[in-house]
Amino acid sequence: MTKVSRSRSVPKAMQAIYDTITALTDAFCRDHLGDEYLELARDMAAALCRKRPSPVSTGQPRTWACGIIYALGQVNFLSDKSFEPHMAMADVCAGFGVGQSTASAKAQVISRALDAHRLNPKWSLPSLLEQNPLVWMAEVNGLLVDLRDMPREVQEIAFEKGMIPYIPADREQG
Secondary structure: OOOOOOOOOHHHHHHHHHHHHHHHHHHHHHHHHHHHHHHHHHHHHHHHHHOOOOOOOOOHHHHHHHHHEEEEEHOOOOOOOOOOOOOOOOHHHHHHOOOOOHHHHHHHHHHHHHHOOOOOOOHHHHHHHHHHHHHHEEEEEEEEEEHOOOOOOHHHHHHHHHOOOOOOOHHHHO
């Protein structure tokens, strides 16, 4: 898949907050969502802890944990029944004991801070990257192109740079 590199390093002053938030998101993901959400939630918590000033330095860790899952759920269509896993956002909020308006507000802060929007490859589940049209788009000589339609040499460069998850001709061959 696409080589999305994220750091989980956090400033020492934020380590306890990070640990508290990820303990909550880890437990929720293990019970309801799976490892892909668990890993992304850890990455998102670390990214938030590195922000200056960090939004998670104030407020309740459980509201931030809920906001992280809520934001990731929005990016990855968690409430859409045609996707797996599927879960209503109200159920996410109930799982953390957080009101939906509070969770939505935290998710909005998170989304703005980390540019976490739908189809953003950085915050997409690895299993959804292949279907994400933004993964395959690149600007070449000022034009937006689908890298799947480009010559193999261009695809190889994009693959080596981690821009695409695989070279399409190689996948078709097996």
